[in-house]
Amino acid sequence: MAGRPCAPAPGAPTAPGAPGYGPDGSGPGSGGFPAGPGPEVRSRGARPAPPADPGERQRLLDGCHHDPHALLGARPVPGGVAVRALRPFARSVVVTAKGLRAELYPEGDGFFAAVLPLREVPDYRLLVTYGEEELELCDPYRFLPALGDFDLHLIGEGRHEQLWQALGARPMTHQGVTGTRFTVWAPNARGVRLIGDFNYWDGTAFPMRSLGRSGVWELFVPGVGEGALYKYEIVCPDGRRTRHADPMARRTECPPANASVVYASHHRWQDGAWLAARAARRVHEAPMSVYEVHLPSWRPGLSYRQLAEQLPGYVRDLGFTHVEFMPVAEHPFGGSWGYQVTGFYAPTARLGTPDDFKYLVDALHRAGIGVIVDWVPAHFPRDDWALARFDGTALYEHADPRRAAHPDWGTLEFDYGRTEVRNFLVANAVYWCEEFHVDGLRVDAVASMLYLDYSREEGQWTPNARGGREDLDAVAFLQEMNATVYRRCPGVVTIAEESTAWNGVTRPTHLVGPDGFGGLGFGLKWNMGWMHDSLGYVAHEPVHRRYHHHEMTFSMVYAYSENYVLPISHDEVVHGKRALVSKMPGDWWQRRATHRAYLGFMWAHPGKQLLFMGQEFAQGAEWSHEHGPEWWLLDDSYHSAGDHRGVRNLVRDLNRCYTATPALWQRDTVPDGFAWVAGDAADDNVFAFLRFDAQGSPLLAVSNFSPVVRHGYRLGVPERIARWREVLNTDAGAYGGSGVANPEPLRAEPVPWHGRPASVRPVLPPLATVWFRPA
Numbered sequence: 001m002a003g004r005p006c007a008p009a010p011g012a013p014t015a016p017g018a019p020g021y022g023p024d025g026s027g028p029g030s031g032g033f034p035a036g037p038g039p040e041v042r043s044r045g046a047r048p049a050p051p052a053d054p055g056e057r058q059r060l061l062d063g064c065h066h067d068p069h070a071l072l073g074a075r076p077v078p079g080g081v082a083v084r085a086l087r088p089f090a091r092s093v094v095v096t097a098k099g100l101r102a103e104l105y106p107e108g109d110g111f112f113a114a115v116l117p118l119r120e121v122p123d124y125r126l127l128v129t130y131g132e133e134e135l136e137l138c139d140p141y142r143f144l145p146a147l148g149d150f151d152l153h154l155i156g157e158g159r160h161e162q163l164w165q166a167l168g169a170r171p172m173t174h175q176g177v178t179g180t181r182f183t184v185w186a187p188n189a190r191g192v193r194l195i196g197d198f199n200y201w202d203g204t205a206f207p208m209r210s211l212g213r214s215g216v217w218e219l220f221v222p223g224v225g226e227g228a229l230y231k232y233e234i235v236c237p238d239g240r241r242t243r244h245a246d247p248m249a250r251r252t253e254c255p256p257a258n259a260s261v262v263y264a265s266h267h268r269w270q271d272g273a274w275l276a277a278r279a280a281r282r283v284h285e286a287p288m289s290v291y292e293v294h295l296p297s298w299r300p301g302l303s304y305r306q307l308a309e310q311l312p313g314y315v316r317d318l319g320f321t322h323v324e325f326m327p328v329a330e331h332p333f334g335g336s337w338g339y340q341v342t343g344f345y346a347p348t349a350r351l352g353t354p355d356d357f358k359y360l361v362d363a364l365h366r367a368g369i370g371v372i373v374d375w376v377p378a379h380f381p382r383d384d385w386a387l388a389r390f391d392g393t394a395l396y397e398h399a400d401p402r403r404a405a406h407p408d409w410g411t412l413e414f415d416y417g418r419t420e421v422r423n424f425l426v427a428n429a430v431y432w433c434e435e436f437h438v439d440g441l442r443v444d445a446v447a448s449m450l451y452l453d454y455s456r457e458e459g460q461w462t463p464n465a466r467g468g469r470e471d472l473d474a475v476a477f478l479q480e481m482n483a484t485v486y487r488r489c490p491g492v493v494t495i496a497e498e499s500t501a502w503n504g505v506t507r508p509t510h511l512v513g514p515d516g517f518g519g520l521g522f523g524l525k526w527n528m529g530w531m532h533d534s535l536g537y538v539a540h541e542p543v544h545r546r547y548h549h550h551e552m553t554f555s556m557v558y559a560y561s562e563n564y565v566l567p568i569s570h571d572e573v574v575h576g577k578r579a580l581v582s583k584m585p586g587d588w589w590q591r592r593a594t595h596r597a598y599l600g601f602m603w604a605h606p607g608k609q610l611l612f613m614g615q616e617f618a619q620g621a622e623w624s625h626e627h628g629p630e631w632w633l634l635d636d637s638y639h640s641a642g643d644h645r646g647v648r649n650l651v652r653d654l655n656r657c658y659t660a661t662p663a664l665w666q667r668d669t670v671p672d673g674f675a676w677v678a679g680d681a682a683d684d685n686v687f688a689f690l691r692f693d694a695q696g697s698p699l700l701a702v703s704n705f706s707p708v709v710r711h712g713y714r715l716g717v718p719e720r721i722a723r724w725r726e727v728l729n730t731d732a733g734a735y736g737g738s739g740v741a742n743p744e745p746l747r748a749e750p751v752p753w754h755g756r757p758a759s760v761r762p763v764l765p766p767l768a769t770v771w772f773r774p775a
Helices: 056-059 149-157 272-280 304-318 354-366 421-437 446-450 472-488 528-538 542-548 552-558 589-603 641-659
Strands: 073-079 079-084 092-097 098-105 107-108 111-116 125-130 134-135 168-174 177-185 192-194 216-223 228-234 241-244 289-291 322-325 341-347 371-375 441-442 493-496 524-526 564-568 608-612 674-681 684-691 698-704 715-717 724-729 756-758 770-775
Touching: 098 524, 149 354, 149 421, 192 216, 228 272, 272 304, 289 641, 304 354, 304 641, 322 441, 341 354, 341 421, 354 371, 371 421, 371 589, 421 472, 446 472, 472 493, 528 552, 528 564, 528 589, 552 674, 564 770, 589 641, 589 684, 589 698, 589 770, 608 756, 641 724, 674 698, 674 715, 674 724, 698 715
Parallel strands: 289 322, 289 608, 322 371, 371 441, 441 493, 493 524, 524 564, 564 608
Antiparallel strands: 073 079, 079 111, 092 098, 092 125, 107 111, 125 134, 168 177, 177 216, 192 228, 228 241, 674 684, 684 698, 698 770, 715 756, 724 770
């Protein structure tokens, strides 16, 4: 059902406002409460109720009442118990309880009421007649609030770290009755009504109550259960009526439909061993090789569960330690790749249910693969059914239009200074980690959050209280988010996509830097500088690379200023930037050779690695979110399939050698883990360096980015190691290379070189990277 009234089932009511479920979630007329009262005794003493205040009554009909429970439901009054119901289009409404059956008097406009000769409010039901059909229902207005004061206190303080358990739609048993509690934050609304397929999208009979100063509106609806579609009808301060999906919805309809869906998880996790091991592992001292995936296009047409049957095996075979999913939170436009989110708490319904996504994460964990998800707290789209001007005011976005409008993407920026908005986002980060067991959050577009003048000209922004350009609210939010995630979720890592020289992105939040700010508290940061510089270098013809040698060495000047990830991401293989292999100059052999050499250099360089799907087998075309990787390149029927399989074989061996060699990851974040051997061989296009593990055991990595074989190329090495053996060579025939190699161990000679007392003389294959370890 796509957000429209469903066709009534046989025997179901056809009048708007008539619920389509019994109190236990069953169909119309099925009851759901205990069978009717014993002997039916008509209450002879029922009398008309005193008329409701006309103004109160009209506000209720207009959807502008803050406390509908004050007019509707049952309550003691002098001389009995008054019962009032709002059931538009009903012919009659009868109250039934043990030993009682009393018809309410019609008051017009769908109101029915009576005073019953009772001493206390009974456990009653309503029999509502529409046409010739009679429904037995439980009155939503007989219940106390289903949200506690402590939850409201935490919401007001902006400190509810499990906000999704308080707001949104939650199936539950309340006062002994099954149903769903609906809660939404809309502090400036004049009124909020619940609409859904259970009331034919007419909220007249379902006004919600405001819970004090919290700005939260609440209604417990008996009989509504999992799978029900719903939205909120909001009366704005100016009187306009808008309909919005639930910001806290944990499940949504499949786009382009946009209703929220009542959801409860039934997944039973089987990854306890993975989580225990993760909590005991220090991320910075562990291997991390990441395969970036756009789930809808990795194998187009596969669901989460179908992906769970294919993706873990593929990733494990290639030796990657982690996958990173481009945003999986619900988004209306597939062409945004998920970076314009409308359902921050709901995995996209395009591929299945939230439990299906949990199944995929579980399958990856059981295969020994960590899961990182892209998270987008920087902005949100302007769709009028989502977060934009949610209660008729700038609620989630900043009130200053200059601060609210993102200058690049046509979206809106969050108001990080508002406690409830910050709580919404911090809790969302925790939600993905706790509810979906993800192992990391890669935070998108951090730079756009940090600077008030980001993509803005002079006069389009206002300095902060210090007179600077930093967004102090965004800084405080990121610090709180990181501190909260690391405290609550042992072993999880947060990763910043931050493209500037902001000081202290991965510094702990309590350590203040020279700029007067505490660290942002991220675990890792994407090294955008390394990516741009190194890709620029390999894009030059070899004869010209000598003039750009520094582009490959400059990264080591700042390599330990932050904890880095080396990203070759989706952003580098779209929009005319060309696929990785297509960036390389020369003929097809030279392009593949340089591609392989570059990957070998990247895997040996300090930092964690990330490679976007399709680049592991040298796809030549840019990535398309509609078609995904060009898997046909690997098919035997394609004449160059062996070339592409060769590159994939290299990636497999790179990962296996990487994870088996602590020197390549154990001291990634400290200078003692790296030393140049030859960083200035610009005329030769050669780079050589050593990596060391915690015990000082080295790996020697040598890259020759020229198309000539260099025989007996002398390199200085540590004196204590007598022999070195080749452990990986990107020019190997199995990878599509020329097969130039060092088959025998290299003997260290007592010839000082490169400032070291000994040296070796390997042969360097053309356009290749070679790794050596002590023999």
